[in-house]
Amino acid sequence: MSTAPDLLFRTLADPTRRAIFERLCREGEQTVGALTAQSGVSQPAVSKHLGALKQAGLVRDRHEGRQTHYSAQPGALNPLVDWTSQMAGFWQNRLDALDDLLKRMDQ
Amino acid sequence: MSTAPDLLFRTLADPTRRAIFERLCREGEQTVGALTAQSGVSQPAVSKHLGALKQAGLVRDRHEGRQTHYSAQPGALNPLVDWTSQMAGFWQNRLDALDDLLKRMDQ
DNA sequence: TTAATCCATAACCTGATAGTTATGGATTTC
DNA sequence: GAAATCCATAACTATCAGGTTATGGATTAA
Structure with missing residues (x-):
């Protein structure tokens, strides 16, 4: 059962990934483009980080047209x-x- | 100043290192030999992990003869x-x- | 003194992962 | 319909970190 903190620690260990999560916590829902704009890395990199965050249950995604909105998941x-x-x-x-x-x- | 959580997350992200820290929290001060005995990795590996934990401020070491005792550092x-x-x-x-x-x- | 124990460090290897560019599917705009 | 935008995925590369064995210094035991 102690496997839950493991994924969380691993996921939050990366600085740029944690920065993305922090921003979602501070400012709420954001599109991939908005997150990319101030992340300092490329859009595919952001997408991968968002995938990792999602797999750890730290974020949710919501599709709206051609853009995807991500938001921090409380309680994670x-x-x-x-x-x-x-x-x-x-x-x-x-x-x-x-x-x-x-x-x-x-x- | 947000650099403090960074080192903590990075240090605690590794499972075997976190296991060592958990054991120190549960059972208190331990020698390197005792920690190695149930860590599943070699003694040098344990020493390196202890070095990382120490650098993150998570443990303290105390030298006594030829053995070194490590203990979890509360408040870290x-x-x-x-x-x-x-x-x-x-x-x-x-x-x-x-x-x-x-x-x-x-x- | 010699031998054995405890631990830290060095040197090296390997696998994981964060980054990149390239690409394409889906959607909106013209 | 054509062009442009948004995002995800694939493929590749390079760096880093956790593991190993080898070794040696310090201390204790014989």
């Missing part, structure tokens, strides 16, 4: 949030255990 | 938490804006 980041809080939780648990141990030694 | 995940909540925040803002717009149209 949830496994990431879960993972981080889980890691923080483990750390907290060990702190608590240490605390207990010290208390027992103190008596 | 904070930029990740910030980034995700920021993305979620953007999305929420746009929802609010849409809500406002609909309310204004309704009148």
Whole structure:
């Protein structure tokens, strides 16, 4: 089940891809052309990144005539949030255990 | 300053490296040998991963005789938490804006 | 002192991937 | 219908990163 964060981390690791996702989060739905215009890479590169983002469930696409609109998919980041809080939780648990141990030694 | 999540995402994108970090979070401080024993890769590979994790601020090392103990560094995940909540925040803002717009149209 | 253990670094190999150009299908515009 | 626009896919290239083996320095054990 820990396979969910894996795809998310891999997908968001690339800077230009993450920049595209960030822009969709900030400004909402965008066409491929609009995203390409300020991405610094070619249109096919953007299309590939969008494909990767879509496969990771981070974006949705909507076809309208000859253009495709992409939008960030809310909730797709949830496994990431879960993972981080889980890691923080483990750390907290060990702190608590240490605390207990010290208390027992103190008596 | 948005360079902080970049290193974190890149560092955590690799599965075996993330597994090492997870184990340090779950079980606390470990020697390189212990980490190697269940990593499925060679000791030099583990050392390199630990170096990457250290450079990202995700782990600390402590030398004791001829062995090195590594431990997860709490708080190193904070930029990740910030980034995700920021993305979620953007999305929420746009929802609010849409809500406002609909309310204004309704009148 | 010698031998063995632990770890880090170097050197090298290989596969994955992000980038490119070329192309074509679908749609709109003239 | 013809031309132009938008986007996706194919094919190729080059870079990078994760893996390996080899090695050596530092420390502990015999």
